[in-house]
Amino acid sequence: MARVLTTEMNRITGQPFTVMNREGAIGSIGTTAVARAKPDGYTLLIGPNTPITIAPHVLKSIPYSFDSIVPVCQTFENVMAIFVKQGSPWRTLKDLFDAAQAQPGKLTWGHTGPGAVPHLSMAGLLRTTTLSVQDVPFRGELQMLPLILSGELSFAAASISGLYGRGLEPLAVFAEKRHSAYPDTPTVAELGYPAGVPGLNGVFVPQGTPAPVVAAIEKACKAAVDSEGFTTFAARLRQTPAYLDSASFTRRLREDFEAKGALVKALDIKQDGN
Numbered sequence: 001m002a003r004v005l006t007t008e009m010n011r012i013t014g015q016p017f018t019v020m021n022r023e024g025a026i027g028s029i030g031t032t033a034v035a036r037a038k039p040d041g042y043t044l045l046i047g048p049n050t051p052i053t054i055a056p057h058v059l060k061s062i063p064y065s066f067d068s069i070v071p072v073c074q075t076f077e078n079v080m081a082i083f084v085k086q087g088s089p090w091r092t093l094k095d096l097f098d099a100a101q102a103q104p105g106k107l108t109w110g111h112t113g114p115g116a117v118p119h120l121s122m123a124g125l126l127r128t129t130t131l132s133v134q135d136v137p138f139r140g141e142l143q144m145l146p147l148i149l150s151g152e153l154s155f156a157a158a159s160i161s162g163l164y165g166r167g168l169e170p171l172a173v174f175a176e177k178r179h180s181a182y183p184d185t186p187t188v189a190e191l192g193y194p195a196g197v198p199g200l201n202g203v204f205v206p207q208g209t210p211a212p213v214v215a216a217i218e219k220a221c222k223a224a225v226d227s228e229g230f231t232t233f234a235a236r237l238r239q240t241p242a243y244l245d246s247a248s249f250t251r252r253l254r255e256d257f258e259a260k261g262a263l264v265k266a267l268d269i270k271q272d273g274n
Contacts, residue, residue: 027051078199121196122157
């Protein structure tokens with residue numbers, strides 16, 4: 001998604017973009033690099049909200065704060081869902097929860113690690129119930145897939161983009177509105193539970209970047225998100241284009257930062273030593 005976005009921004013602005021992957025510490029390594037970069041508009045961060053609204057609450061220390069980088073625009077939402085294997089006796093979320101109620105502590109669910117968006121979404125939902133289920137963390141979504149398909153894992157909270165078309169069925173989507181990949185699947189909000197916040201992906205620049213530069217990138221970002229190239233590619237990956245300007249994106253991230261902090265505290269997620 002970052003590469004197709006920058007391809008479109010290249011076409012729109014005439015400026016070349018070089019994409020460099022900086023992984024590690026739930027995105028905080030790449031975010032740190034951008035926070036420390038010269039604020040001249042030539043170094044951008046393209047990524048999810050995780051290192052900005054979650055990492056400060058689950059890592060013991062990070063060398064940046066929420067205000068160290070400026071949100072320029074939101075580009076797309078990576079939506080999560082609750083999945084079971086195809087042919088599961090649980091056809092609805094109520095079926096699943098009824099089974100969990102009848103077998104306290106017996107059902108297991110997978111996620112991509114404590115503090116990850118799918119983990120917080122599902123754990124936040126379960127906090128509103130009296131159910132007892134055991135969570136099992138994995139390094140990635142594909143690692144949990146064989147165990148769901150074999151029945152060793154009861155269900156999973158994971159991204160639609162990662163598990164679509166892999167022999168699973170969604171019972172509910174963590175969103176305010178239904179997802180185009182699964183138009184017949186209700187949202188958890190429809191079912192009366194917290195909607196959760198999708199992975200909020202966008203473009204950021206270092207604090208101190210001149211306002212005219214931010215505005216120029218913001219304008220190019222909107223044109224790129226609206227482009228046929230970006231929307232077509234997003235549809236192929238089952239991602240949801242969702243543009244927000246700098247002010248709106250900043251407000252949404254601030255709200256998510258506060259909400260994630262409260263949820264991490266309530267769940268008593270232990271801080272990582274990174």
